[in-house]
Each structure stands twice: as C-alpha cells, then as structure tokens.
Amino acid sequence: MSKSRDFAAVILAAGKGTRLKSGLHKVLHNIAGRPIIEHLMASVEELSPARTIVIVGDEREQVIGQLGERAECVVQEPQLGTGHAVAQAKEALAGFDGDVVMLLGDAPFIKSSTMNDMLTRLRAADAPAVVVLGFEPDDALQYGRVITHRDMTIEKMVEFKDANEAERACRLCNSGLMAARAEVLFDLLERVDNDNAQGEYYLPDIVNVAVKDGRTCAAVVTDRPHEVVGINSRKELAAAERQWQDLKREEALENGVTLKAPETVFFSYDTDLAPDVTVEPNVVFAPGVKVESGTRIRAFSHLEGAHVGEDCEVGPYARLRPGAVMEKGSKVGNFVEMKKATLGEGAKANHLTYLGDATVGAGANIGAGTITCNYDGYFKYQTKIGERAFIGSNSSLIAPVEIGADAIVAAGSAVSRDVAAGELRMVRAEQLVKPGWADRFHDTMKKKKASEKKG
Structure with a gap:
C-alpha cells in the first residue's frame, strides 16, 4: 500500500x-x-x-x-x-x-x-x-x-x-x-x-x-x-456462515487437502491444514487447530485448540480439546477424548479413553476404557506415562501418578501410586465366589414378585 x-x-x-x-x-x-x-x-x-x-x-x-x-x-x-x-x-x-x-x-x-x-x-x-x-x-x-x-x-x-x-x-x-x-x-x-x-x-x-x-x-x-455482505438477522448470519465455510472449503481443496464430503466439514477462522491431510465427513474444527501433512481425521470428530502432527489418525468419533498434542504417527480412535495431553510419537489410544492433563511417551499403548483421573473436585493433577508402557483395558490412573517406561498396568487396575520402569502393576480386589447364591437370589425375587401380583 x-x-x-x-x-x-x-x-x-x-x-x-x-x-x-x-x-x-x-x-x-x-x-x-x-x-x-x-x-x-x-x-x-x-x-x-x-x-x-x-x-x-x-x-x-x-x-x-x-x-x-x-x-x-x-x-x-x-x-x-x-x-x-x-x-x-x-x-x-x-x-x-x-x-x-x-x-x-x-x-x-x-x-x-x-x-x-x-x-x-x-x-x-x-x-x-x-x-x-x-x-x-x-x-x-x-x-x-x-x-x-x-x-x-x-x-x-x-x-x-x-x-x-x-x-x-x-x-x-x-x-x-x-x-x-x-x-x-x-x-x-x-x-x-x-x-x-x-x-x-x-x-x-x-x-x-x-x-x-x-x-x-x-x-x-x-x-x-x-x-x-451485511448481517442484520439470524437468516443473514446463517447465510454468512455458509458463505464463509464454502470459501474455506474451496481454499482447503485448492491447497491439497482431501475433503471426502466438503459440505459436511466445518472450519474456524484460523484452521490450519497442511497438504495431504484427509478429512472424512462430519468433522468440526473449532478455533486453534493445526494439522500436519499425512494425517487422517476420520468421521464425526471434533477438534479444538489442538496440534496434530504428521501421519496421525484421529477418530472416528474422537474429541481433541484445547492443549491436545499428537506427535508424529500417533493415533486416537473412536470415543477417545484428549485435553491438555500429549500423545508421543507412535503412541496409541484406540478407543473409549480419556486422557486429561497427561503426557504419554512414544510407542505407549493405552487400552480401551482407560481414564486419567485428573481432578479431585478442587485441583487438576498430572499423569505421566513412559515410553512403550502398556496400560491394560478399563484402568484408572489416579493423578498425580507416573508410569515408567516399558511398564505394564494390568487390565482393570486402579493405580494411585507410581509404577517403576519395567514393572507389572495389578490392582484388583480378590475375586469372591459363592456357589448357588445367584440361583437362590433369583428364586426369592421371583416368589416376591408373584406374591405382589396376587395382592
């Protein structure tokens, strides 16, 4: 100028x-x-x-x-x-x-x-x-x-x-x-x-x-x-949003991004997608998202304030909240949520997992149903998971806690103390068996129900 x-x-x-x-x-x-x-x-x-x-x-x-x-x-x-x-x-x-x-x-x-x-x-x-x-x-x-x-x-x-x-x-x-x-x-x-x-x-x-x-x-x-275009009504506001999204979709396609169903993908003003990113249908990018080349964002995922590295996979049905960082080659699958958490290179959390206020080392595997219990009602605490650690399904990691490199947490464990590198930690109540108890319970309840109907 x-x-x-x-x-x-x-x-x-x-x-x-x-x-x-x-x-x-x-x-x-x-x-x-x-x-x-x-x-x-x-x-x-x-x-x-x-x-x-x-x-x-x-x-x-x-x-x-x-x-x-x-x-x-x-x-x-x-x-x-x-x-x-x-x-x-x-x-x-x-x-x-x-x-x-x-x-x-x-x-x-x-x-x-x-x-x-x-x-x-x-x-x-x-x-x-x-x-x-x-x-x-x-x-x-x-x-x-x-x-x-x-x-x-x-x-x-x-x-x-x-x-x-x-x-x-x-x-x-x-x-x-x-x-x-x-x-x-x-x-x-x-x-x-x-x-x-x-x-x-x-x-x-x-x-x-x-x-x-x-x-x-x-x-x-x-x-x-x-x-x-001026905006004076809800109808005009919706039309302006639609217009902006259409222009942004065209820009993304021209810049080498694959949109499987462009009309179903929604961007924010600062969404930054590198060439060779693939976005499947029904994905929402809220503000603050950057995605590196080679990554696939699968259907019905929602990303906000997140940085996704090269060659990652997100979703389907994943939610990345502010502070989520996925390093190269990492993966989150269906119904996984991340918030203020870093997933290290090649690490995986394939399904039904919550990672909040956490650091996950390279190559670690987070089993289905795992959660980091990061909040006690007053303060947030950190969970640290070492490289190549294996967290078994349905585990609760009660922060603050640190899981060492190559450690294994057995499925169903509630871990409230640090796990050393290479250690196996199993935290389960002893199984109690009462033969015939269930049959007696069912008989009692059926009789009670039949008696109530006669009354």
Missing part, C-alpha cells in the same frame, strides 16, 4: 441489531468461531492504520469490552443515520490530515486488498474527494445505487427508496464502504441534510454534496460481492 499518507479506519457499530433478537451485540455474533467485528478488525490491522475509531451506541459496553485498547470507541447518541455516525468521529480525528476509510461493523468480509484499492484510487492524480466501493449483486434488491459516468466518476448517489425507475435499473450498488480525504470529509458531513424518506443523515450524501461543489468523486468496483 502507498505510504504517502496515513489513514484512519472509522467502523460503524452503533446499530441496535433488533432483527437478531439477541442480548448480544450484533457485531459480536460469531462466524467461523470469531466475532463479526474481529473479522473486520483483522483486515483493517493488516494495513496498519494510524487510527482505528469505532462508533458505538446501543449495548456499547459489550463492544468496548471486546476491542479493549485496539480501537478508540466514540458514542453516537441518538442514532440519526450513517452520516451522523461518521460525524461523531470529528473530535477524535481533530488535527488528523490523512485519509479516512469508512467501514460497516456488520460487514465483516472486506479484504485488506480492497480497502487498499479504495485508498489507491483516493490518492490518484485527479484527487477525488470521496471514493465509494460499489458492487453488482445478482439481485440488486433495495441497495442504494451509484450512478456513474463511463470513467467511473460518480454522477449521483441515491438510496433505493428515493430512486426513480431509471435509477433503480442501475445495477451498480452502494456497499456503504467509502474513503475520503480527512480535510474535506467533515465539511461535507456538516452539509448533509435529512430531507429523505427515512429522515436520516445518509453517509452517501457526502458524494452528492461534493459533486454539487464540482469536486470529483469516484467508484471502485469489487468483483467479489460476498465481501460487502
């Missing part, structure tokens, strides 16, 4: 979001495991703005709490339209002589490259006062229209409700995203009136004011309409 001028980002996030019918602020609803506004903030931050100002209003405490010190939050009260919202940044930007990019907090998918295109056009030789990001959707619906000359300078901006039939026939729509020179922006805003169908101060009217002054304004057109 050109460094000739600094720029400030002004993000509009004061809307009530009433159509979502939620106590959670509109821009804090999640897409791909990340709040809507955080998608936008990530794109903005790629361009290193000199200032980031977020216009807040209803339920502002939630937005301020989410953003912390990464943005300056300015209150719009009352809320009288998008032009009025941007005008609230005037005091915060006093003395700023760069450019201003105006963004919508509920339109999260704008790319940094598109913002850069807007700034580049703003800094062109003809020095437009305002640049508008336009797009051509399949269905123009009730979007405002951008009426342009052939050279893509703007003749007029008009809201759909105020447009005539000829203007509504124009397919170039206003995304609501704009860039302007700071030295003229607030002067233009002061001259915008609310003489329109909604009685609001429309931000696009700054273009009309500038054009009336004889200033040049220009349109930049994105060929990716999904970038400017």
